[in-house]
Amino acid sequence: MTARTFTAEDYAARMRRAAEAAAASGLAGLLITPGPDLAYFTGYRPPADTERLTMLVIAQDRDPVLVVPRLERPDAEHAEGASAIGFADWTDNEDPYSLAVRLMGTRGRFGVADNAWAMHLLGLMDAAPQTSYAALSRAMPMLRAVKDADELERIAAAGAAADATYRKILKAPFAGRKERDVAADLADLLRAHGHEQVDFTIVASGPNGANPHHEAGDRVIAEGDAVVLDFGGLKDGYGSDTTRTVHVGGEVAEEVQRVHDLVREAQQTAFEAVRPGVACQDIDRAARKVIADGGYGEWFIHRTGHGIGLTTHEPPYMVEGERNALVPGMCFSIEPGVYLPGRFGVRIEDIVTVTEDGGHRYNDTPHELAFVA
Structure with missing residues (x-):
């Protein structure tokens, strides 16, 4: 449409x-x-x-x-x-x-x-x-924060296109290929699903996953790697931004699975905290408490989320000290992560909008650890 x-x-x-x-x-x-x-x-x-x-x-x-x-x-x-x-x-x-x-x-x-x-x-x-x-x-941090119905429709469409991209990339080969090649596949898929602009395609495999903004490079993805996939851009002028962490092969190290489960719980807990009147910082606090209680608090090294609209990153921010209250129509990411230097990283991200009585996700792909070949 x-x-x-x-x-x-x-x-x-x-x-x-x-x-x-x-x-x-x-x-x-x-x-x-x-x-x-x-x-x-x-x-x-x-x-x-x-x-x-x-x-x-x-x-x-x-x-x-x-x-x-x-x-x-x-x-x-x-x-x-x-x-x-x-x-x-x-x-x-x-x-x-x-x-x-x-x-x-x-x-x-x-x-x-x-x-x-x-x-x-x-x-x-x-x-x-x-x-x-x-x-x-x-x-005026709320200047563009509250979206009208037409803007929400565009953000929803961008999110659906990102979801379709993710479903397709799960069928692509990973093992034995360079990160930059998988990143190119992601960019091609975003464009094929209607994005006129691709802003980023992060493919961070193995130890590179511990860098939240890793630039896909020449590392060859190996069997047993956890791979952070973070990608987005603009469709009809409005942004998508989603992250999932996948695993190459079916045998998962115990700590990789434990950290993934913890990040998934933190993401869900933060989403459940979304409702009108809640301070932006409380979304960050909700996610951060889960990860801290799980023993990995020092390795959650960025804010929990950012606004999205005409750009993929814009105010407001889900971070400690941001006291602006959530308002119906606000759109932002929820993306907790854990990053273990030299080993691996995990991040899960959805775009969410505030509704009259809670929140609504614009991404519906599963949060469970997906397996790729």
Whole structure:
């Protein structure tokens, strides 16, 4: 099924909500540069992220305006949300920061996209020294966190495509092949199941499994290896991200099975903790307690989860200190793991959304240790 195209009114509604939330947070406005935030608010993805300033100015007391280089304005005017914004263009012999400040105002604190170039932020500070700035992920971490029905539909479809990829890869040969070859199979399968972008295909075999972000390489996968498979990307613009740990051959070392069972219990316990009003950090605590009680707490070396949407990693994060409460429509990963240096690793990951009375998984492949040839 083809996802519904977002309309100009969809984008306008997002900008209105953001302007209201910014004002409620004490911000004079939001400054959105090329990246996922600009795509979220306008549908515009510039042909290149260059030194030329492109910036959407959102504030409650004025219409949203996109500052854009004149040579790129035709592309911007073809974005899905173009009719919901105004345009202020500039040429290479003009100062874009003075133009931006005329739209922003010369005073106040602004939320700025995390991936804004430092040179652009410094240019704004020079043009308006009485302004100040805060990273959006800190000032408004919930900005894109709660998904609407169309976004949830896309995330569900991306998760189903990742599940189909996993089912197919279980039928592929592992023993005697290099990690990079299995990773290439995963990428091909994600694309075959509708992903327009593959962000990562981690294939971490044997001792490489103890590195959570191992880059698939030339190690030859051997009989008896535990192999961590973590893969994802974008389908219809929204993310998938799933991890399963498989075993090459049917004879499993006792500790590999024990650790896998412990991680599976931690993942399930964290999922059962999901419900509206619970703090993000409590999901991390739920998973971490199981692994600590099982004797492997020092080897769980990352947060339990991260948000997902237009990017495969985004706020909010399921980590100690993150006190924002879960809200229906939030989507995030639950991915506890144990990593034993020089030996093996285990991770199990699903994408979850918060419902009115609990949580719902967007991945339905079994969590049990799967066996591959």
